[in-house]
Amino acid sequence: MSEPAAELSAEDSKLVTLARATRARTGAAQGAAVRDRDGRTYAAATVTLPSLAVSAVGVCVAMAVSSGSTGLDAVVVLGDGSVSDADLAVVRDFGGPGVPVHAGDARGTIATTTLS
Template sequence: MAEGAVELSAEDAKLVTLARATRARVRSAEGAACRDSDGRTYAAATVDLPSLRLSAVQVCVAMAVASGSRGLEAAVVLTDADTVDPQDLAALGDLGGTGVVVHRGDPAGRSVQTVHHP
């Protein structure tokens, strides 16, 4: 897994905007957005209910699957965590396969790390 902060493309910067807006709107711990292989985007926030707990990334992947997506190109997660959660990477890999680019940013949307899913 390669890591390192890089300049975001315009399409990936759009994902940051979507994740940031979704996180702020629901006052969630995390916000995420992903782009599927058809160019459609999905944005979500963490779900933290007594009977259901999903990360923002997991909700994005579920939305993509429920919409009929067959693959992912990129994802963004805005979080206070120091790394991308391994379960989030697994979910992205389940749908996206290898090569999904994952950007982790702080809650304000500043890019901190880029991970290429193996």
């Protein structure tokens, strides 16, 4: 269930900066950033090709998994201010229940926080 956004921690604010910069650099529909359980961060943008379509969150999680990460501490997704059910499922599959997913607009203003 989505809740109005609360004050972000300094670490989660860094994820906003990474997601915003990645989205702006690529011009993609969404930018995302995740922090894994070891404190490593991954940032990515939506991939939309004729033969491949992956959400920004999906790319971030794939990067974390392929780097040997064992789970997630937090997720930020920026774009239209929402997070899809499919992205929440990906976060839950890899990070387990209770991972905060902060969703905001392209400027980085967080509108909601949802727990996976």
